[in-house]
Amino acid sequence: MPSNEKIAIAAHLHVLLRRKTGRVTDTEWMAGNLEYAAEVARFARERAAEDGHPDLAVWADRLEEIMAVPEPQPRVPLVQMVSDAVKERGAPVVAPPPQKDRQSARSIDTEEEVYPESGFIESTFGAIFGEEGNRERKLRDPNAPRYVKGLR
Amino acid sequence: MKGGHGMHLKSVMAWNLVIWVAFAGQQALAQAPAASASAPVAPVAAASAAETTTPVAAQAAAASALVAAAAAPAAPASAPAPQSAPLTRPGLVGAETLSGADTAWMMTSTALVLFMTLPGIALFYGGMVRRKSVLNVMACVVAICAIVSLLWFAVGYSIAFTPGSGAWGHYLGGAERFWFTGLDYVKDAQKVAVSHVAPNIPESVYAMFQLTFAIITAALVVGSFVERMRFSAMLIFMSLWTVAVYAPIAHWVWEPNGWLARKGALDFAGGSVVHINAGIAGLVCAYALGPRRGYGREPFTPFNLGLTMAGAGMLWVGWFGFNAGSAVASDGRAGLAMAVTHIAAAAGALSWMAAEWAVRGRPSLLGLCSGLVAGLVAITPAAGFVSPRAALVFGVAAGLACYWGATGLKRLLDADDSLDVFGVHGVGGIVGSLLTGVFASKAISGVEGDVMTQAIGAGAVMLYSLFMTALALWVTSLLVNLRVGEAAESDGLDITQHAERLGT
Numbered sequence: 001m002p003s004n005e006k007i008a009i010a011a012h013l014h015v016l017l018r019r020k021t022g023r024v025t026d027t028e029w030m031a032g033n034l035e036y037a038a039e040v041a042r043f044a045r046e047r048a049a050e051d052g053h054p055d056l057a058v059w060a061d062r063l064e065e066i067m068a069v070p071e072p073q074p075r076v077p078l079v080q081m082v083s084d085a086v087k088e089r090g091a092p093v094v095a096p097p098p099q100k101d102r103q104s105a106r107s108i109d110t111e112e113e114v115y116p117e118s119g120f121i122e123s124t125f126g127a128i129f130g131e132e133g134n135r136e137r138k139l140r141d142p143n144a145p146r147y148v149k150g151l152r
Numbered sequence: 153m154k155g156g157h158g159m160h161l162k163s164v165m166a167w168n169l170v171i172w173v174a175f176a177g178q179q180a181l182a183q184a185p186a187a188s189a190s191a192p193v194a195p196v197a198a199a200s201a202a203e204t205t206t207p208v209a210a211q212a213a214a215a216s217a218l219v220a221a222a223a224a225p226a227a228p229a230s231a232p233a234p235q236s237a238p239l240t241r242p243g244l245v246g247a248e249t250l251s252g253a254d255t256a257w258m259m260t261s262t263a264l265v266l267f268m269t270l271p272g273i274a275l276f277y278g279g280m281v282r283r284k285s286v287l288n289v290m291a292c293v294v295a296i297c298a299i300v301s302l303l304w305f306a307v308g309y310s311i312a313f314t315p316g317s318g319a320w321g322h323y324l325g326g327a328e329r330f331w332f333t334g335l336d337y338v339k340d341a342q343k344v345a346v347s348h349v350a351p352n353i354p355e356s357v358y359a360m361f362q363l364t365f366a367i368i369t370a371a372l373v374v375g376s377f378v379e380r381m382r383f384s385a386m387l388i389f390m391s392l393w394t395v396a397v398y399a400p401i402a403h404w405v406w407e408p409n410g411w412l413a414r415k416g417a418l419d420f421a422g423g424s425v426v427h428i429n430a431g432i433a434g435l436v437c438a439y440a441l442g443p444r445r446g447y448g449r450e451p452f453t454p455f456n457l458g459l460t461m462a463g464a465g466m467l468w469v470g471w472f473g474f475n476a477g478s479a480v481a482s483d484g485r486a487g488l489a490m491a492v493t494h495i496a497a498a499a500g501a502l503s504w505m506a507a508e509w510a511v512r513g514r515p516s517l518l519g520l521c522s523g524l525v526a527g528l529v530a531i532t533p534a535a536g537f538v539s540p541r542a543a544l545v546f547g548v549a550a551g552l553a554c555y556w557g558a559t560g561l562k563r564l565l566d567a568d569d570s571l572d573v574f575g576v577h578g579v580g581g582i583v584g585s586l587l588t589g590v591f592a593s594k595a596i597s598g599v600e601g602d603v604m605t606q607a608i609g610a611g612a613v614m615l616y617s618l619f620m621t622a623l624a625l626w627v628t629s630l631l632v633n634l635r636v637g638e639a640a641e642s643d644g645l646d647i648t649q650h651a652e653r654l655g656t
Contacts, residue, residue, distance in 0.1 A: 028453070077513030149448040151280055152508075152522060152558040152572060 006031040013059045239348035247342040251352040257482035264473025265364035276463025283455045284644020285379040304363045312402035315409040322411040350480040375571030376434030383649045392624040417609030421478035423533025423584045424613040431578020432617040443568035464521035475535035489535035492543035499547025500527020507555040526554035529580030537592035585610045
């Protein structure tokens with residue numbers, strides 16, 4: 001989930017764009033997706049130059065600045081921590097979790113990407129019983145966008 | 153081509169309406185003398201008594217006794233003694249045999265179960281879809297309530313709750329209660345029609361109580377095809393589905409002559425008839441309609457989970473009428489059903505919450521609401537058969553199983569079952585039905601549970617629902633497109649299907 005500050009700036013720009021240009025944007029997506037934010041900023045600057053709305057350019061700059069700030073460290077669920085601790089005890093060498101590609105539009109950390117098969121049992125408890133050898137499990141970012149491919 | 157389809161559909165619907173009105177008028181005229189004079193009452197009752205001597209009726213009486221032990225407990229001590237020979241089909245009895253307390257409770261339960269749908273399900277589902285289709289979901293629920301009510305009155309009740317004749321009677325009821333024919337109350341003779349399934353309350357009340365179950369079952373299916381199904385297609389499909397799928401299954405399970413009832417499959421309040429049935433139908437709809445545009449690529453942010461919470465609260469309260477009302481009496485068993493219902497809901501909410509917390513890292517409001525519904529679904533087939541401690545197991549198991557059903561299993565099935573009708577109702581119903589076989593207590597209900605029989609019951613309902621739902625969708629698709637167009641879906645179903653929008 002994007003920080004409050006990102007959402008606040010995105011929401012401000014959303015309101016300005018709607019009021020001054022009629023363009024409707026997705027605030028939450030803007031605050032969470034770099035590519036979309038960059039495109040909105042480009043559009044805002046373009047309209048600022050063409051229509052004479054300097055405040056649009058100011059807020060576009062602010063959006064780009066805040067989007068450049070890295071995400072805070074994601075929270076690790078309790079069970080994840082326990083399972084990691086058990087894994088560490090069992091196997092001294094643990095592969096680092098894959099890095100998320102925040103620059104790509106496909107960086108949405110969907111449930112399907114995190115748990116590619118059935119999910120619940122093996123994803124939560126499978127690691128404790130030593131099943132991680134066959135199926136490398138990705139860390140899920142609890143701040144990842146919700147409601148992609150499912151509500152729950 | 154599409155215009156032709158539309159015209160054709162309109163003319164078919166118009167003719168149907170004309171025929172309905174004409175037939176209903178004819179039936180009303182035919183019933184009028186029976187209601188105004190006491191003379192015709194006696195032959196009906198006599199016929200009912202005479203039929204009890206036939207072998208078929210004797211079998212039905214045996215089954216009736218079993219179901220009466222299982223589903224309809226003995227009348228309370230304060231009630232007058234029922235007639236000497238047990239009824240094997242609906243018929244007229246003396247008004248003095250009714251129980252006022254039972255009747256009052258059943259009328260209250262009927263209102264509670266209707267409240268679960270309107271506005272319970274409407275809010276529960278309406279809060280989970282995107283803003284642009286909230287009104288469409290609510291319109292679907294209201295329309296289903298209206299259309300299922302008329303169909304139940306016309307044919308559904310008779311198909312479901314009359315014993316039928318011959319071998320066919322094990323699978324389908326008869327036509328004797330079409331248009332509620334015979335649901336009489338004759339003031340002068342002090343005679344009133346009762347169902348053989350619920351001999352202590354007026355049949356009109358029992359028919360209305362069962363109507364609310366038919367309504368909510370159809371309304372549950374809506375959750376699987378939201379935001380993309382054409383409203384007219386929904387009306388046709390749900391009409392076909394109620395008559396061809398819901399009513400026969402209700403007959404199999406709840407009418408003493410139904411083949412699953414005779415086999416001893418236990419379903420106190422609708423674990424298989426309502427929840428497994430709706431879950432499978434939802435899954436078939438999801439596959440048949442295909443996913444919403446953008447599914448899996450963009451977030452479908454729910455409109456307002458506050459509405460969903462309000463709906464879930466109404467479901468929890470209404471479920472007391474659903475489960476405790478299924479005792480068809482205001483007695484100790486109904487009280488126990490109420491207690492186990494509450495315990496299972498609470499356990500379901502907490503176990504879903506715990507699972508979500510462990511897996512996702514945060515407990516969500518939607519998770520709590522879904523969990524309580526999962527617990528309620530699972531205890532539904534068992535409410536009159538199990539102890540409160542067993543209810544705890546039902547709730548915990550359902551919370552965990554349905555969480556998996558709505559997440560891991562959903563990904564495996566790869567269907568856009570949008571609001572997890574199968575994940576929650578299908579999975580919860582299956583879990584509840586099977587656990588009923590494990591935990592049913594003879595001390596409470598007088599019947600023993602059997603897991604294999606329960607599995608056969610659940611399996612039969614799943615198979616029938618699967619094939620017949622697919623058939624109903626296919627027939628519907630011959631009349632009208634199932635899905636709205638791409639542009640309409642993109643604009644939202646509120647504006648494109650109803651020319652309405654939510655306010656700001």
